[in-house]
Amino acid sequence: MNGPLWYSAIIRTPMENKKPRLLFVDDDTLLLETLKATFWRGHVVETCTSPLAALELLKSGKRYAVIVSDMSMPFMNGVDFLRQAAALDRDAVRIMLTGYADLDTAMAAVNDGGVSHFLTKPCPTTNLKEVINTCIVSYMERTAAPDDDIVFSAPLDRFVGVSDVVVRLRAMLHRLGQVDATVLFTGESGTGKSLAAEVLHAVSPRSKKPFVRVNCPSLSEGVFAAELFGSVRGAYTGAVRDSMGRFMAADGGSILLDEIGDVPVEMQSKLLQVIERKEFERVGDHKTIKADVRIIAATNADLGQLVEQGLFRKDLFYRLNVMHLELPPLRERREDIPLLVKAFLDELAKQFDSKSIKISDNALNLLKQYSWPGNVRELRHSLERGATLCVNGVIRMIDLPNSLLAGAKTQVSSQYEEMSEREMLLAALKGASWNKARAARELGMSRSSLYRKMKESGIQKDESAN
Structure with missing residues (x-):
């Protein structure tokens, strides 16, 4: 995809700026x-x-x-x-x-x-x-125009990346925003499923109405129905007043059922009723309430496997799976890491009231090579730690979490494997602006070892000018 990543217009299709x-x-x-x-x-x-x-x-x-x-x-x-x-x-x-x-x-x-x-x-x-x-x-x-010709509206800016999979994902989110279908997002933890749901709502005709997120695992079976659908006074012990559930709060907008794979089997039939009939009843009440809500679901579980195990209703799975988008893990879109790092560092600079926060080349190379089991969420948390600990507004390898630093020595060796020892030392010193202590840390050796190797390799202090 050529040109800038962020855009302000709309997709050019035969339905340009129109409803279907x-x-x-x-x-x-x-x-x-x-x-x-x-x-x-x-x-x-x-x-x-x-x-x-x-x-x-x-x-x-x-x-x-x-x-x-x-x-x-x-x-x-x-x-x-x-x-x-x-x-x-x-x-x-x-x-x-x-x-x-x-x-x-x-x-x-x-x-x-x-x-x-x-x-x-x-x-x-x-x-x-x-x-x-x-x-x-x-x-x-x-x-629609080919994905490379798509011009995106502002909310899609939030999905940062230039990889083919991210370009296609933004295009699909734009298209799904124009229809009122139920959408299921799947993918590993930290890949951005909640963000995808927020963006989908923001590019839809419902964007002016509420977006309500429900963290399904946090709701116990005893309060699940009351939290989702509301309750009337006296419906259960402790119900001292009428309460409005999440579906009523999302009226006219969208509701995200996050980690829907963790919903108790006993409660899945109630969700199925809302999806099929667009109506529900508050706990303790027999009055039917119409649900004008777009339903978005997300999970890191394999719902098909849960269906086979009898832990998830097959009919509910089919209703949720009308439109299915799987978000890729970060290790499959490594080319997006530099852009994500820049976006996160810009955010953190504002958060820390700093003019700018930068990252050393060696630290960035480590980020690009790490496997990221926690995906984009882990990347942001790592940068937040680095921004907190760094000196002079530059994140170096030593500022990153131990989980990354544990493999730092191997990563550095891989990075310099085509270099002679002298070239490796010079590259590390230049990357650390000739700060010997910092270069030693990034090379995974003591400062005395660095000085000895510099002497053996004939590296002089005045080479900092080169």
């Missing part, structure tokens, strides 16, 4: 009103009771991300309509919705009408939403 456009074609006016009411948020919805009228819209130049058509309609059936629609709008994803399903009809719809999904009536709203969201993402992936 949906076209529903059905002779059932009541159904069309229901669909319009269901999909108005986050989409531009148009409806037609006649396939002939819908074709006129397409002939006038209107284009759609998804076209949903009934099968049996006056003047023209759904297969013929979608075949003609495909000729006018090749990019639109086409869905057939019918009350009369049979294998021959389905095959005709797929072969002749280019239909990607064939759904039977009555189709639950939740199922239709998931299918349409999937189709919108498919449409955006096919019609």
Whole structure:
């Protein structure tokens, strides 16, 4: 990816600066009103009771991300309509919705009408939403500019990096921000799953509404339901007043269920109800409350394996796994480490009220070679320690955590393995600005050993001018 990492405009696609456009074609006016009411948020919805009228819209130049058509309609059936629609709008994803399903009809719809999904009536709203969201993402992936040409909005700046995997991740977050689908983030601890969820919320139409994070392991089984869904006075011992749960607090916005793999099996059915029906009940109350919330989940666990072990519901896993993004470990994106270091040091300089905090070349090389089992989180904590202990605003190897320093001698040897001993000593001395004590520490030897080796190698004090 060429050019600067941070941008201020938006992605250039056929949906530039617009909501995804949906076209529903059905002779059932009541159904069309229901669909319009269901999909108005986050989409531009148009409806037609006649396939002939819908074709006129397409002939006038209107284009759609998804076209949903009934099968049996006056003047023209759904297969013929979608075949003609495909000729006018090749990019639109086409869905057939019918009350009369049979294998021959389905095959005709797929072969002749280019239909990607064939759904039977009555189709639950939740199922239709998931299918349409999937189709919108498919449409955006096919019609968007290549990742190298994407121009990002400001919140995506927070995902720092130039590696291919980070460029693709930012592009996918931008695209998923335009649809209201449930998203599951997976990856090792410290890879940035919570940050990804915050960025996804920030680039979505819900960005002006609350973003609520729930740390699932911190909630005991006894208070889990009350914390998530709220409770009424007297619902349990200690419930002296009505309480608003996290879902009510996130109304209109997004909720992150962090480490969802740790949710007790007994409580998973309640989460499934919220995801499927978009409704819940407070503890001690029978009144149903509608949930206008985007659900984002994150985990470092293998949910598929938990399903096999009977520790996670299969139906809940499928509901959460509508859109799945795996965040890479830091060891697989080492080229991003220098940029991450700079970003973190800029933050720490502001935090410590310092003009700037720098890092020595040897210390940076060590960071680039370390395996980072704790990923980006461990990197930041290491730099925070270094910024606290460093002298004159420069982090050196000796300022880094012991876990890194334990391998420092090996790392330095590897770094200088192509050099003669004299070249190695000179490189370390220059990197330490000819401070002998500091150079000795970074080389993993005593100061007296350094002086002896300098004498043996014929290194003079006046070489500091070179």
